[in-house]
Amino acid sequence: MPDTTRHPDEPDACPGALRPHLAADGALARVRLPGGRLTGDQLRVLADAADHLGDGTLELTSRANIQIRGMAVASVSTLADRLAAAGLLPSATHERVRNIVASPLSGVDGHGLATTLDRALCAVPELSALPGRFLFTVDDGRGDVAGMGADVGLWPLDGHMAAVTVGGRDHGVRCSLMDAVPTMINAARQFLTEPEIRDGVAWRVAELADHGAALAARLTDDLAEPVEVPAPLARGPIGPVGSAVVAGAPLGRLTTAQAHTIADVADMIIITPWRSVVLPRRIDADLLWDADSPLSGVTACTGKPKCAKALTDVRAHARATPSGRLPVHWAGCERRCGVPRGRVVDVVSTVDGYQVWVNGRQCGTALSAQQAAQLAGEARRTV
Numbered sequence: 001m002p003d004t005t006r007h008p009d010e011p012d013a014c015p016g017a018l019r020p021h022l023a024a025d026g027a028l029a030r031v032r033l034p035g036g037r038l039t040g041d042q043l044r045v046l047a048d049a050a051d052h053l054g055d056g057t058l059e060l061t062s063r064a065n066i067q068i069r070g071m072a073v074a075s076v077s078t079l080a081d082r083l084a085a086a087g088l089l090p091s092a093t094h095e096r097v098r099n100i101v102a103s104p105l106s107g108v109d110g111h112g113l114a115t116t117l118d119r120a121l122c123a124v125p126e127l128s129a130l131p132g133r134f135l136f137t138v139d140d141g142r143g144d145v146a147g148m149g150a151d152v153g154l155w156p157l158d159g160h161m162a163a164v165t166v167g168g169r170d171h172g173v174r175c176s177l178m179d180a181v182p183t184m185i186n187a188a189r190q191f192l193t194e195p196e197i198r199d200g201v202a203w204r205v206a207e208l209a210d211h212g213a214a215l216a217a218r219l220t221d222d223l224a225e226p227v228e229v230p231a232p233l234a235r236g237p238i239g240p241v242g243s244a245v246v247a248g249a250p251l252g253r254l255t256t257a258q259a260h261t262i263a264d265v266a267d268m269i270i271i272t273p274w275r276s277v278v279l280p281r282r283i284d285a286d287l288l289w290d291a292d293s294p295l296s297g298v299t300a301c302t303g304k305p306k307c308a309k310a311l312t313d314v315r316a317h318a319r320a321t322p323s324g325r326l327p328v329h330w331a332g333c334e335r336r337c338g339v340p341r342g343r344v345v346d347v348v349s350t351v352d353g354y355q356v357w358v359n360g361r362q363c364g365t366a367l368s369a370q371q372a373a374q375l376a377g378e379a380r381r382t383v
Helices: 040-053 073-085 108-122 125-129 177-193 213-217 256-265 314-318 369-382
Strands: 021-023 026-031 037-039 057-060 066-071 100-102 136-138 152-156 161-166 174-176 239-241 244-248 253-255 268-271 276-279 298-300 328-331 345-350 353-358 361-367
Touching (some): 037 040, 100 108, 108 136, 152 177, 298 314, 314 345, 314 369, 345 369, 353 369, 361 369
Parallel strands (some): 136 152, 298 328, 328 345
Antiparallel strands (some): 057 066, 057 253
């Protein structure tokens, strides 16, 4: 596989709304949306900010957040004021650590738990020291986000009890759903006491030498027999789901015109970790409504020229990807930013041309963009 190692002695450069990443095209701000939820009015605020301060697009991330890029550094304070006024910046100290992914198709109760967790997280001053990549997940029992490799995750096992996963694994920690949030907050606190964290050796629970086993043991006096956590879901549903409909954002981006159209028909919008949007009904906004659409399940990093590390314009090349079952991610360099977890076809740009990887196995190298798209299409149809 391409090398995606993140060295813990590097500074934590994970962007936020107040501390953006400086890319080749300007400042990039990441707005955290715990549970992926925001109102129509809040989406309008983000769309207007992208129009007036950024490049006119909203990027959906693999953690169900939204990014605005192409901003002047001087505009960051203006963005912060707009976010705060819209209720999208409830804590200046904790804004980069509000990384909470919830099952996007669950009901009010499931997302209410994510909201409770977010409030509890922001209420603990010491937890502002969590790394910007630290992730919480709140699964509603269907197993769609339990396999995301969260540092701390909640996975209901029945109507009353749940497993609290640590470092993406079940170590046997059990609690009632009523005690879930305090247990998860305690797990995050325990993480910050690990010597490897204090010494700068690890940023994530999975990077600890024991993968969080000792941390888990400190959460309860009675560990249960561990069970296998569901596999990562690399591609979410597209189309009608129950009383809702899920629309894919082409290559993970919404234009501000699309965002305003969505805001006009939905009081509550849910962004999914598969770069799609849960809506009450289908709308005329040039979104992806069919799982068989060629671009359904296709994502790409920003690529050249907006990213200084990218070697090619992967977004332009990704549009030639044929349809198929497996998701396909195009990356402008070997960092593979934004690649989904789970079974996926990786198309990676290198100095010698594109490489294609299928579930960790290299299938082609030194390919042209056209060859890479054809091979990715074959792979996503046959694997």
